[in-house]
């Protein structure tokens with residue numbers, strides 16, 4: 001092994017495997033094409049850098065893609081989640097039910113409007129919010145004196161939540177649904193794309209997407225909000241300092257752009273034309289890049305068939321997985337090493353892997369403020385030490401995928417009980 005080819009850790013690549021990659025395989029590098037680069041350059045030359053014509057075009061293209069009448073581009077998914085809760089007038093004294101198996105931004109959005117984060121546990125197969133657990137969490141929060149106003153499910157790894165059940169809970173209890181679709185572009189339920197039509201038309205639903213660097217579509221930083229027609233202009237104002245863009249002043253030829261009305265204490269949450277320049281072309285390539293993700297997932301499933309040390313991710317009948325993440329669960333009773341060591345062993349074989357996520361109810365901020373214990377969310381907590389995300393992105397070649405499969409087999413072979 002040449003000395004110059006080092007792994008990110010200082011470990012020497014393991015020699016037990018048949019083949020160690022000559023170069024490190026990164027977990028989730030962004031995939032940006034020449035079209036994006038040319039569009040950014042053209043935007044720079046156009047003189048319009050902030051929210052302008054490219055953002056409008058990206059919003060229109062995105063809305064058409066998911067089949068929604070309108071879309072609002074933001075500078076992050078976090079911003080879109082915040083806007084959805086804000087325009088639903090959720091605040092102090094209210095509670096929102098969400099999953100612990102997610103990124104910080106999901107629950108933080110609830111904190112930012114002053115409402116109470118109430119965690120419900122996940123389902124054992126998909127690791128998505130469990131409808132039964134949601135019902136229990138609603139009762140628990142109600143007994144504690146909160147008014148439960150919304151559900152905030154996350155389509156974990158890109159697998160759609162059981163929206164049929166969650167929306168019927170929302171309809172029965174008059175709740176808003178805010179979907180965190182950061183992983184779910186494009187994901188489907190019975191052929192319907194997430195962000196398009198609801199399962200039920202009587203539930204107010206918002207959907208927030210992320211275009212962070214490692215997501216299925218990237219604008220560097222960025223997000224998109226889909227929501228009920230009658231909430232979109234309030235959301236638009238909230239994302240631009242609370243400035244009402246639809247008021248008469250703006251269209252008034254005498255007063256022009258400098259005269260406007262502030263109708264809300266909003267935030268600076270808009271997308272730039274530079275970011276939208278990336279998004280326009282990333283969106284055009286999305287069907288192709290998602291197809292590649294599906295093929296990689298299929299190659300993994302075939303390559304790990306019969307490997308008893310691993311539990312494969314589920315894909316329920318009638319759903320279309322977004323395949324943002326390929327999360328396996330280690331069968332730790334069959335291994336002499338824990339998950340962290342498994343990850344280090346992959347890294348020593350020059351394979352980048354990751355973990356999604358340490359359940360939020362055990363992060364100090366939520367754990368300590370709410371006095372939560374690990375077993376309050378038993379399914380999420382028992383999954384946590386077993387979770388391992390393998391690389392899945394359109395830039396992977398079949399040989400790369402086979403290297404991952406080979407390395408995983410090798411680690412299992414070396415460390416099985």
Ligand SMILES: *Cc1c(COP(=O)(O)O)cnc(C)c1O
Nearest residue numbers: 076077078103105182210211212
């Ligand atoms: C990435 C991510 C977010 C945050 O997205 P940003 O665009 O970075 O704000 C929210 N939720 C989940 C589940 C994520 O993975």
